[in-house]
Amino acid sequence: MNIKFAALAAAFVASSFVSTPVLADDQLALSICSYVAADNKNSLRKTLSDNRLRLRNVYEGIVCDGLPLVRHAIKNNAVDAAGFIISQLPGSQVAAAGDVEWAQSNGFAASPIIGAIKERSAS
Template structure:
C-alpha cells in the first residue's frame, strides 16, 4: 500500500513538473543540478538548501534520484559522506528502510559499521 502511495506521490510531482511552464521546469532542474555532487562531498547544508530551494521533500523525490547508478543512501556510503547520508536517512520514513535492502547492501559491501548504517538500524 505504501508503495502505491509513494508511486502516486512521485507521479503527481513529476506530472506537475512536466506540465508546468518551461521556465519552472528549468528552474527545478537547475536547483537539483549538482545534488549528487553535494552528497559526494558530504555537504549536508547544501543538500538541505537544494531541497528547500526546490520546495520539495526528499521522500517525494527519493526514488527518482540516482547517483552513479545507486540510490542516495548507497551513494553516500560509497563516498563516505556520513553527514549527508545521515541527513538523507532521517528525512526518509522508517518503513522505507525495512524493504529497501540498504542495510544488507551496506553489510555486504563493507559499510556496515558506518554512521549511515547505524542511522538505518536506529530507524
C-alpha cells in the same frame, strides 16, 4: 489538410515545452548527488528548500552513479548527508530499501551510516 498540420504543429510545440523541465531536473539531481558525495548536508538541505522539494517525494527518482542516495552516501562516507537523508524518509521506506545488506555485501559493513539506518528502521 490544414487541421492535420495544425494538430501536428501543436503537438510539436507542446513536446518542446515538456523537455525543458527535464533538463532542469537533471541538473538538480546532479547537484544533489554532488552535495551528498561531498557530505555537504547544508547545501543539500538548502537546494531542496530553494526548490520546494521534500526528499521523501523525490528520493525514488534520484540515482547517483547508479545508486540510490543512501547507498551513494555510504560509498562516499558521507555521514552527515546520509543522516539527513535517512531522517527525511519514512522508517518503513528505510527498512525496506535493503541498504544495510547492500553495504555489508559491498565492503561497507563498518560504515557509521549503517547504525543510522538500523535506528531509523526500528522507528
